[in-house]
Amino acid sequence: MIIRQPPKYLTSISLLALILPARCQPGEPNSPGLPLVINTWGGPFTTATDAAYTHLISSPNSSAISAVEIGCSACEAAQCDGTVGYGGSPDENCETTLDAMIMDGTTMNTGAVAGLRRIRDAISVARRVLEHTRHSLLVGDHATQFAVENGFLEEDLSTPESRARCEEWKRGACQANFRENVLPDPRVSCGPYTPVRGGQEIGQMESSFEKRAGGEVGDFTSHDTISMVVIDKSGAMASGTSTNGASHKIPGRVGDGPIVGSGSYVDGEVGGCGATGDGDIMMRFLPCYQAVENLRRGMTPTEAAEDAVHRMLRKYPAIQSGIVVVDKEGGHGGAASGWTFTYSLRAGEMKATEVITVPPLNPDPKEQHDL
Numbered sequence: 575m576i577i578r579q580p581p582k583y584l585t586s587i588s589l590l591a592l593i594l595p596a597r598c599q600p601g602e603p604n605s606p607g608l609p610l611v612i613n614t615w616g617g618p619f620t621t622a623t624d625a626a627y628t629h630l631i632s633s634p635n636s637s638a639i640s641a642v643e644i645g646c647s648a649c650e651a652a653q654c655d656g657t658v659g660y661g662g663s664p665d666e667n668c669e670t671t672l673d674a675m676i677m678d679g680t681t682m683n684t685g686a687v688a689g690l691r692r693i694r695d696a697i698s699v700a701r702r703v704l705e706h707t708r709h710s711l712l713v714g715d716h717a718t719q720f721a722v723e724n725g726f727l728e729e730d731l732s733t734p735e736s737r738a739r740c741e742e743w744k745r746g747a748c749q750a751n752f753r754e755n756v757l758p759d760p761r762v763s764c765g766p767y768t769p770v771r772g773g774q775e776i777g778q779m780e781s782s783f784e785k786r787a788g789g790e791v792g793d794f795t796s797h798d799t800i801s802m803v804v805i806d807k808s809g810a811m812a813s814g815t816s817t818n819g820a821s822h823k824i825p826g827r828v829g830d831g832p833i834v835g836s837g838s839y840v841d842g843e844v845g846g847c848g849a850t851g852d853g854d855i856m857m858r859f860l861p862c863y864q865a866v867e868n869l870r871r872g873m874t875p876t877e878a879a880e881d882a883v884h885r886m887l888r889k890y891p892a893i894q895s896g897i898v899v900v901d902k903e904g905g906h907g908g909a910a911s912g913w914t915f916t917y918s919l920r921a922g923e924m925k926a927t928e929v930i931t932v933p934p935l936n937p938d939p940k941e942q943h944d945l
Contacts, residue, residue, distance in 0.1 A: 605904030607922025608809065609636075611645060612900050613802035614850045615655070616916040616929030622649040622800055623918040623927045630806055638804040638812035639678055639701070646674065646697035646816040649800045657798040660694050661733035663818040665825045666751070668740035670731040670818050672696035675711075675832040676704055679811030679842035686711040686832035692728045693721040697816045700832070711832060731818075743822055752824050799831045801838045801848030801862075803900050805921075811902065813840035813848060820853070829853030835863030845869045845902050847879075851895035851912070859886050865899045875899040876907025883909040883935055891937035908932040 609630040611623050626645030630636045650659035650672075657663060664670055674696035675686035685704025688711060690696050699721045703712055712720050722728055743749075744764060753760035756767035799817040815837040819829050830836035830853035837853070839862035840846035847862035861882040868878035879899045886893050896915030900906040908917050910932045920927040 604906060605901075605921075606919070606924055608805055608904060609641075609807050610805040610900065610904045610919070610921035611641065611802065612804075612848070612898055612906055612917060612919045612921075613645065613800055614848050614896060614898060614915075614917055615798060615800065616918050618652060618654045619649060619800055620918045620927045620929065621652050621654065622646060622802060623920050624648075626802065626804055627920040627924075627927070630804070636806060638806040638810045639676065639704075641804045641806065642676055642802055642812045642814035643697050643701050645802050645804070646676075646800055646814050647695065650694065650696060650816055654800060655798060658800050658816050658818060659696075660731040660818070661736045663821045663823070664732065664736045664740040664743075665819075665823045665827070666748070667825050668732065668737055669825070670736055671825075672731070672816070672818055673829060673831040674700040674814070674816040675834065675837060676700045676814040677812060677834060677838060677840050678704065679813065679840035679846060682841065684710045684834050686834070687713070687717045687721075688828040688832045689714045689826060690717045690721070691715060692718055692731060693726050694729065694731065695721075695726055697814055699724070699726060700814070710834065713828070714826070740822075748822070751822055752820070752827070799829075799837055799850040799853070801831070801850055801898070803838070803840060803846035803848055803898070805846075805900070805902070805904060809842070809902065811840050811842040811846055813838040813846045815848070827854075830857040833857050833860075835860040837862065839863045839866050841866055841870075842902065845875070845878075845900050847882075847897060847899045848917075849895065849897045850915075852890075852893050855890050855893055856886065856895060861886065861895070861897055865897060869899065869901055874907060875901055875905050876909065879907055879909035880935060883911050884938070887911050887935065887937040896932065906930075910934045911937070 611626040622645040625648035626641040629641045629644045653659045672690040673688045677684045685700045687699050702724045748764035755770050801815045803813045805811050815831040817831040836857040838848050847865040849862050865878040865882040879897045894912030896910045898908045898917040911934050915932040
């Protein structure tokens with residue numbers, strides 16, 4: 575299991591944010607009005623909330639889809655917590671690559687990029703995929719080629735800080751990493767690796783992340799995603815995500831951020847969802863699709879989020895996850911596991927963004943199943 579530390583800003587989050595309720599009591603309306611912007615995490619991620627909300631109230635041509643792009647772009651430019659935008663989460667080759675997705679809740683159209691190289695504006699490229707192609711997802715160098723064709727500047731996404739971080743990781747025998755069932759032992763070596771073949775040997779191998787999950791090795795801080803849902807003044811909805819992925823990932827790895835239904839999902843007839851956490855596991859459950867369908871079945875936003883998280887906890891009791899759900903009227907709630915999660919909200923006539931704290935759910939021992 576991958577162990578991720580809560581974002582650095584949580585150590586200094588305000589007392590006000592900590593005491594804000596994670597949910598309203600059953601039956602209580604909790605919509606602060608429209609327009610509405612809601613996204614994963616507080617701290618530096620409120621930059622995105624404020625940028626999207628300002629667009630919605632100040633631009634005569636504002637729209638939910640534009641607000642999502644503007645909000646996520648603000649986070650990319652600010653390098654929110656080092657987990658969004660350029661200069662963060664270098665892979666094994668010390669390169670930063672980006673994932674992003676944007677979705678229109680009216681048409682259900684989506685655009686996404688994954689493993690985007692040498693282009694800073696991932697969410698804006700994703701919107702070009704949505705608006706100028708009949709595809710949903712472009713990846714790697716071909717996504718870069720598409721971006722350049724659409725006028726985006728090609729440039730190095732690494733920074734001196736990200737390169738130094740990667741070199742330090744290499745000097746530490748590449749710990750931790752995402753390799754398993756390979757030789758040399760990924761717990762003590764940087765490779766190059768060769769797959770281990772043969773039943774008993776594979777069974778005896780233990781990944782470095784499983785070792786860390788047992789607390790035998792030091793901390794490993796990986797990544798978070800900004801995942802945003804917007805409702806504009808007309809009631810139209812959109813959602814989007816942006817991330818630089820998991821630190822020290824195997825080059826080519828794609829997480830849950832650009833996957834429709836996992837990192838985010840929105841249906842303007844029902845509501846929307848944003849998610850963050852252990853993306854390699856979360857994408858197996860499509861938690862945001864599940865949460866929105868839960869709304870359709872009549873659950874409250876909090877109930878919808880908690881059900882989606884419990885589905886993951888039954889199979890992966892140590893999973894770290896955070897989900898925020900909003901219905902089409904602006905009612906909202908969240909759920910989390912493995913860490914204390916926060917989400918940011920600004921809506922209606924609110925003068926400032928509020929940060930809502932969501933304590934982690936505990937796995938139910940009766941419902942856990944071994945894989």
